[in-house]
Amino acid sequence: MLQSPSSEHLQWAKEVAECHHEALSRYAYGMCRNRERAEDAVQETYVRLLKQDRRKIESHVKPWLLRVCRSRILDIVRKEGRMSIIDSTILEQKSSDRPHPRQVAEQHDLSKTLLAYVDLLTPAQQEVLRLKFQGGLSYKEISEITGKSVNLVGVILHHGLKRLKTLVSESDPAPFSELQ
Amino acid sequence: MKTDETRLTAYILGEIRDPGNCQEIEEALRNDKDLRTFSDEIRQLQNGLTVAYQKELGDPLFFPAFTKAEAQSILIFEGHSFKSEWMPLLSSIAAFLMLGACLMILNKVVPGVDNGATSRPLPVGWISSTVAETSELLTGNWENDLDPPRSPKWKERSLWWRDNGSYLGYGMELNELKYSESPIVDSFSDPLSGFPLEASLHPFSQLEVALNRGRLPAPWDIHIESLVNSFQYEYPSPASLEEPFAVHLEQAISPWMNGHTLLRVGVQGYEIPWDSRVDSNLVFLVDVSGSMDEKNKLPLVKAGIQKLLGKLRAHERVAIVTYGGATEVVLPSTMVVNGPRIERGLKSLQPGGTSRMQTGIVEAYAIAKGAFIEGGNNRVIVCSDGDFSLGIPDPKYLNRLIARQANSGISLSAYGFAMDRGVSSPMAALARMGNGQYAYIDSLADSDQLFAGQVSGSIITIARDVTVEVDFNPSHVDAYRLIGYEAGIKATLGRSEGMPLLRSKIQPAGQSVTALFELIPADVANDPTSEGSSFAATNADTRGANVSDIVTVRVYYQHPNGSEAEPIEVPLADKLVPFEEASSDFRFAAAVAGFGQLLRNSQYKGDVTFDWVLSTARNALGHNEGGYRSTFVEMVEQAEAITYFDHPAADG
Structure with missing residues (x-):
């Protein structure tokens, strides 16, 4: 039974929410690319935070928040998964959220270009990059x-960065100086 | 140890701190030019990604802080759809001001609200003119941002707060809190009960939407019978149309009230086999106005039609007419065999424009008439997210048109896609007038099932004037209560009223309905002399009943041609099993009913808790077709969390 907090x-x-809100919101948004869903996930995370025993999570509250948020987002995605067939439509919409890197590059916004290339990585690589950076x-x-194991995280991150590096280099011979 | 690139990446990202290891890597970097280049590029990517992620979202989503009062307001903020960049900041200011305003009103403006003595009480959360600016800011915000925003009556609504400051609901009068509940009925004086054979799925979808957004619906918006009937139960269909209904009865010990029992009455209509259905000539009239541009609207229409195409015979016909900016026949009546052509028509469905459907419906009927199949299923299917009669200069004309076409054999069904409940009833009325069906759709499973229903033969009438009568034996049942059916349905059908009134005019094929009764068994055998009951010793009518039966369910109906049919009569002997031994369908239905009683804060909820609902539902998922039962479990979890904040101490 729930106890009154x-x-x-x-x-x-x-205080925890204030401290980590921005990181959590950005993470949630990045994961689902939808402001409304991100907000739902973040708020459900806070609901869990209020129900949680402080002593159990105090030492690692940020990863805990992100983990809960992640699982809420996955729940949301799974829920949408129930609409199986229509998903092709939804996926089309999702994939078209961000235009192709070449189109983005024409806007001369390096950050957007870089994120457009990140979209071409595997979901696991994208997630680990996001959590890291x-x-x-x-x-x-x-x-x-x-x-995932710590070693696996390191490997995924490394391969993600390496693939990203290749993608950026292939599209533009001298991109890295501009990323500084 | 060799310094490979994976290790180097970890070093660059600050994961390797051991001095020995660091030294080793730094030495490798000094000696290996390729490693240095790689290292530089990774660092540059690191910087670039950090900045890119920082810039990705623009303004962060903002959320009010966690003071106790603000924690209450979370529930409201959870209902927000943060659609504009400035809204998060404005919302947080609004929440702060709203709380202040509420406190002010609670303390000063409506001092007498606690005693409930005001005949027409002011809404506790009403922002009075003394804080006019706040009011404007707040009502503007809520109107734009709270769901559901599209109701025409929305502007008349306001947020309401309980006297303890917690959120109550939309635009409700406090005296609406005194909602009714089906009463406990003495089976000696009123042995006959009944229920209608129609139950809308709409409230379930609404509840799901509300909970997903962190809100509890108002208690009077919870219709337990609709919740219970939102799920499929395994009722075998009658073998033939000769006896078009099968009655399934089951009784177990009540899980929430000591000494009571639960009775489940399931009535299943005859299901017409898919192969024996008549040919269909369908015209989809699709709203392509700008508001349909959401994933659970136009894409669902398209996906639903697409799935339906796979089920139709090659020579059956489909047409699509749109209404939006301009009426357009995107697909003339086309045989299903012309798949690519239909595909092109579906692809061309794009949202944009405003809804005006007058010319659209005329066009749709014209196409349906042009491809009319004699003796077939000729039907116009309206797909919209709003009241499609809006914008029609002469609603009476529309009514006449629909009724005339229905008489000439072209029926009309209407589907509301992810729309506000407030606008559903006009659509339902028109569908009734068009001899069709109205339903609310917000998932592919819904559209699949309902579109398929339009051709499956479910539109074929298997009976007319159907009445379900539940006759309790007073010698076994002291009293009973029909769970749910509070809104506008008289639960008991006393002897003075003669024949029961809960009549379904036309019964389509394949439908089923489930009703739950809570029974208070008789302690000792009573003298069964209740007038009206077939168990009455003195009532020498033809409806004989075995005195050992606790209940007899009768289905009265007419054949589709209007001739009177022999009633179907199914008794239930006094067989009682522990709740845990009841079928999974029975336990699941009880869990749903228990959940509804919790949400209504019913006086009859007994020992029901969220924990009980969750564990019972989880153990009774059964075949869980379409994942609906799992969704229910998630809904209960969400409701529990929300309730926890609404009444922190109540559930502890």
Whole structure:
């Protein structure tokens, strides 16, 4: 049975939420590319935070938040998965969220170009890159969130970066100086 | 140890901190030019990605802080769809001001609201003119941002708050809180009950949407019978049309009230085999206005039609007419065998424009008439997300048109895609007028099932004037309560009223309905002298009943040609099993009913808790076709979390 949260717990949860809100929101948005769903996932994460025993998560609250958020997003995706056939339509919409890197490159926005190339990586690579460079998490924390071993996280990240490097180099012979 | 690139990546990203290892890698870097180049590129990507992710979202989603009062407001913010860039900031300001305004009103503006003595009480959360600016800001925000935003009546609504500051619902009068519940009925004085053979799936979808957005619907919006009937139960179909209904009865010990029992009455209509259906001539009239441009609207229409095509015979016909900016026949009546042509028509369905359907419906009927199949299923199917009668200068003309066409053999069904419930009833009325069906669709499973229903033969009438009568034996049942059916349905059919009134005019094929009764068994055998009951010793009518039966269900009906048929009569002997030993369908239906009673905060909910609902539903998933039962479990979990914030101490 749920217990009423104490004012002390609420205060703590508030502080945690304030501290990690931006990272969590960005992560959620990046995962599902939909503001509404991202907001839902983040808020459900806070709901879980309020129900959670503080002592159990205090030492690793950020990875915990991201893990809960991730599982909420997966739930949402799974729920959409029930619409199996229509998914082709949804997937088309999703994949067209961001135009092809070459089109983006014409806008001379390097950040957007880079993210458009990230979209060409495998889902696992995309997720690990996001957790690392957006969430600023360590391999170990990423391992806790994704359920993959620390070594595997390192390998996925490495191959993701390497593939990204190849993609960027192939499209533009001298891209890296501009990324500084 | 060799310094490979994976290890080097880890080093660059700060994962290797051991001084010995670091030294080794740095030395390798000094000696190997390729490694240095690789290292530089990874660092550049690292910087580039960090900046790119930072810029990706623009303004972060913003969420109010977690003070206790603000925690309540989370429920409201969860209902938001943050559609514009400035909305997050404005919303947080709004929440803050709203809370302030509520506190102010609670303390000053409506001091007497707690005692409930006000004859027409002010809404507790109403933002009064004393805080007019706040009001404008807030109502503007809620109107734009809270779901559902499209109701025409939306502007008349406001947010309501309970006296403890928690969210109550949309635009409700406090006195609406005094909603009714089906009462416990003495089976001695009122042995006859009944229920209609229609149950809408709409409230289930609405509940799902509300919970997904972090809100509980108002108690009076929970229709337990609709929730229970939102799920499929395994009722074998009658073998033939000779006896078009099968009645399935099951009784077990009540899981929530000591000493009571639960009775499930399932009535299954004859299912016409797919192969023996008549040929179809379908005209889809599709709303392509701008508002249909959402994933659970126009894409669902397309996907639904596409799936249906796979089920139709090659010589059956489909046409598509759109209404939006301009009426367009995107697909003239075409035989299913011309697949590519139909595909092209479907692909050309693009949202845009505003809804005006007058010319569209005339065109649709013209096409249906042109391809009319004598004795076949000729039907116009309207797919819209709003009231499709809006914009028609003369609604009476529309009514006349639909009725005339229905009489000439072209029926009309209407489907509301992910639309606001407030606008569903006019569509339902028109569908009834068109001898068709109205339903709410927000998933492919819905559209698949309902579109298929339009050709499967379910539109064939298997009976007319159908009445279900449940006759309790007072010697075994002291009292009973029909669970659900609170809204506008009289649960009991007393002897003074003669024949039951819960009549279904036309019964389409293949439909089933489930009703649950809570029974209070008789302690000792009573003298069964209740007038009206077939169990009455003094009632020497033809409806004989075995005194050992606790209940007899009768289905009265007419044949489709209007001639009176012999009633179907199914008794249930006094067989009682523990709840855990009941069928999974029975337990699942009970879990759904228990959940509904919790959400309604029913006075009859007894020992029902969210925990019980969850564990019972999880153990009774059965075949779980379409994943609906799993969805139910998720809904209960969501509702539990929301309730927890609404009444933090209540469920503890």
